[in-house]
Amino acid sequence: MSSIFSQIQKREIPGYFVAENEEFFAILDVFPLAKGHVLVIPKQEVDYIFDLESEALGRYFMFTKQVAKAMEEVIDCERIGVAVIGLEVPHAHIHLVPINHVGDIDFSKPKLKLDEEEFKDVQHLISDRFNALYPDSGE
Numbered sequence: 001m002s003s004i005f006s007q008i009q010k011r012e013i014p015g016y017f018v019a020e021n022e023e024f025f026a027i028l029d030v031f032p033l034a035k036g037h038v039l040v041i042p043k044q045e046v047d048y049i050f051d052l053e054s055e056a057l058g059r060y061f062m063f064t065k066q067v068a069k070a071m072e073e074v075i076d077c078e079r080i081g082v083a084v085i086g087l088e089v090p091h092a093h094i095h096l097v098p099i100n101h102v103g104d105i106d107f108s109k110p111k112l113k114l115d116e117e118e119f120k121d122v123q124h125l126i127s128d129r130f131n132a133l134y135p136d137s138g139e
Contacts, residue, residue: 007042018120018126019070021137024063025039026130028123030096031111034104036075038096040064040135047095049084049092064094066137070130071096074081075122 008015016028029037077098
């Protein structure tokens with residue numbers, strides 16, 4: 001099953017990459033709930049997160065933790081909220097959303113509209129911090 005995430009991972013369509021290794025990648029959500037909203041995606045094309053093999057799921061969550069740790073150092077927020085919904089795109093992904101209140105991770109809220117420069121600024125903030133914290137993690 002090829003998805004929009006597979007196309008982004010293969011660079012067939014653009015994405016704002018903030019982190020990547022041989023198994024997973026993280027991109028900015030282009031329909032964000034908050035500035036810095038990131039999607040963490042396995043390169044393996046699997047629809048349902050819990051269909052990943054146990055060992056891969058563990059590595060997936062460790063990579064997600066690294067991305068979240070980089071985010072919390074450069075995004076002004078109380079926490080990095082985590083959500084797995086799995087209905088909107090048939091490819092497993094984890095949402096990492098900078099939050100200050102529980103209502104900040106409400107997916108029924110209107111999405112932010114950021115311009116290209118805002119996306120690139122936050123992309124570089126997160127990716128630079130990720131690479132500084134985890135220099136051996138990238139491709």
